[in-house]
Amino acid sequence: MARPREFDTKEAIASICDQFWSDGYEATGIADLESATGLARARLYSAFGSKQGMLYEAIDFYLESRINVIFSRVDDGGIAGVANFFRTFAQIVAEHPERAEMGCLVVNSMIEFGRSEPELVERADRYRERVRGAFRSALERDAAEGRLAGNVESLADLAYVMLMGLYVTVKGGAPLEEINRLCGIAIEVVESWQVEAR
Amino acid sequence: MARPREFDTKEAIASICDQFWSDGYEATGIADLESATGLARARLYSAFGSKQGMLYEAIDFYLESRINVIFSRVDDGGIAGVANFFRTFAQIVAEHPERAEMGCLVVNSMIEFGRSEPELVERADRYRERVRGAFRSALERDAAEGRLAGNVESLADLAYVMLMGLYVTVKGGAPLEEINRLCGIAIEVVESWQVEAR
DNA sequence: TATGTTGTTTACCAATCGGTAAAATTATGT
DNA sequence: ACATAATTTTACCGATTGGTAAACAACATA
Structure with a gap:
């Protein structure tokens, strides 16, 4: 007024x-x-x-x-969606290095402040939940059809941990070939979760 | 003089x-x-x-x-050494949280500066080489005796990526149970590399 | 003992930091 | 039209930042 x-x-x-x-x-x-x-x-x-x-x-x-942009392709893509996420990650590093160097705002903030500020810790919690949630919901489809070796929770956790490791590595300025190698390994791991439907 | x-x-x-x-x-x-x-x-x-x-x-x-203190128990411990490293990691988080919150100096610096300073990028390279080297030399023993499923390089890379992911998560103030879960998964992954000697 | 060289001490600096007080401006409710 | 309440503008602030100049002190050599 x-x-x-x-x-x-x-x-x-x-x-x-x-x-x-x-x-x-x-x-x-x-x-x-x-x-x-x-x-x-x-x-x-x-x-x-x-x-x-x-x-x-x-x-x-x-x-x-x-964050929705970043995870848009994962949400309902199954195992392939998760694998493709890591493929896209490698591609962005290769084609848009200045974008890739930015890493993730939440990860960067987490490391700058640690757990000194509760306001940030709470947001970091939400972030992890969001990331794992994206991987989880992607994997659940395959799990429901018996095509997933292992339980959804653990595999989503593993995908999350690997992604964090990649963020750190990219930010640290690792050479492109190294990033590609690491992404390749992540993709291999994810694809190894696939099993014949029974 | x-x-x-x-x-x-x-x-x-x-x-x-x-x-x-x-x-x-x-x-x-x-x-x-x-x-x-x-x-x-x-x-x-x-x-x-x-x-x-x-x-x-x-x-x-x-x-x-x-860094030698941190990786002292890994160097020649085989697959079990790597697994124990992650066990020790979880233990430190539980028993010395203020120490764990510090994370890793190089990781923290990498994220603070990105690749803006060549002096730091070069040191980050050396860091990654050191970490992977520790995991590699641990795994080589088991590999030589045919007890490792997969190749040493890739598995060391995977251990490295998981460790980075854990560092970030701990720094971000994740609850202890979450850290324990993630460490448990890392340990499971590492132990799954073990195969009967042939 | 005189001298050159380096380390230590003290005091200081310009620049930048995040933040704000107060005046000037502009839309709104009556 | 007028008072009200909010935003915008302008100018400013104390504190802190990384960094340094200069006087002083200790050691080695000649």
């Missing part, structure tokens, strides 16, 4: 998200957020309260929006 | 290493390094040149000293 915002909050958050995602929290200054959003610092602070608040909202956005 | 140092450089590096290891690079100020080492900033700078230089030396120290 007063003057309305002139900018779209969601758009701003999206830009802030990408900024934190590519440079990390500590390494991005308010000035960077200003140029990423095109908004003066006072506007950012009046909308989000603090730099930490901006990170929280950025991660929430990542968790409810960006 | 002049005034000698009054402090032990290696000792200082060890303290600096632990400081960076537990708090990260950006989050530790020169003041933290002063109190960690007991040395005034000017002494640190005259010895190491810059904060980045201190990180480089810290990682070198980590790579040639701290």
Whole structure:
């Protein structure tokens, strides 16, 4: 019932998200957020309260929006969907290295802050649940038809762990051939879960 | 042929290493390094040149000293050695959470800096080589006696990827039961490599 | 003992950090 | 039209950041 915002909050958050995602929290200054959003610092602070608040909202956005893009091909693809996810991962590293280097916003934040901030720990929990959930729901289809060797939970966990390992390795600047090798192994592991329907 | 140092450089590096290891690079100020080492900033700078230089030396120290402690039990333990490594990992998380939260200095640095600094990328390469080397040399014994299902390189790679995934998860503050579950899965995977000697 | 060389101490610096106070502006409810 | 309540703008702040200049102290050599 007063003057309305002139900018779209969601758009701003999206830009802030990408900024934190590519440079990390500590390494991005308010000035960077200003140029990423095109908004003066006072506007950012009046909308989000603090730099930490901006990170929280950025991660929430990542968790409810960006992550869907990443896992879109997995959700109902069965074992093949999971394997294809890792194939796509390798492909992105090869074709869009600057994108791949960004890794995952949540993983990056987890490592920057550790468990020092409960707000982040809780979001990290949600993240892991989301990732494993994607793998789980993909595997459940094959499991229901008796084509999965092993139980869904454990295999989804394993896929999750391997993905985290890959994120770290890519961020660390490992050579392309090494990434390809590791992805190949992950794919082999995933495909070894396939068994003749009985 | 002049005034000698009054402090032990290696000792200082060890303290600096632990400081960076537990708090990260950006989050530790020169003041933290002063109190960690007991040395005034000017002494640190005259010895190491810059904060980045201190990180480089810290990682070198980590790579040639701290890491040996971590992997000491793996090196010639065969498949069981690798499995025990993951068992010990779970045990440390349970019994020394503050230690476990530190994760790995190189992993943490990789994620903080990405591939932006060649000095770090090169050290990350050495790190991965060291980790895989530990797993490889452990597995080679069993492989030579025909007790390993699969080739040494790939399985060492897989162990490496799983370990990285665990580091990330622990740093992210995952609940103990989750860590235990993931470690259990890693152990199962490793033990599944064992095959009757022929 | 004089000198050159290095390490130590003290005090300091410019720059950047995240954050904010207050005035100016603009839509809304009455 | 007017008061109200919110946003935008501008300018600013204290604290901290990584880093250093210069005076002083100790050792080796000549």
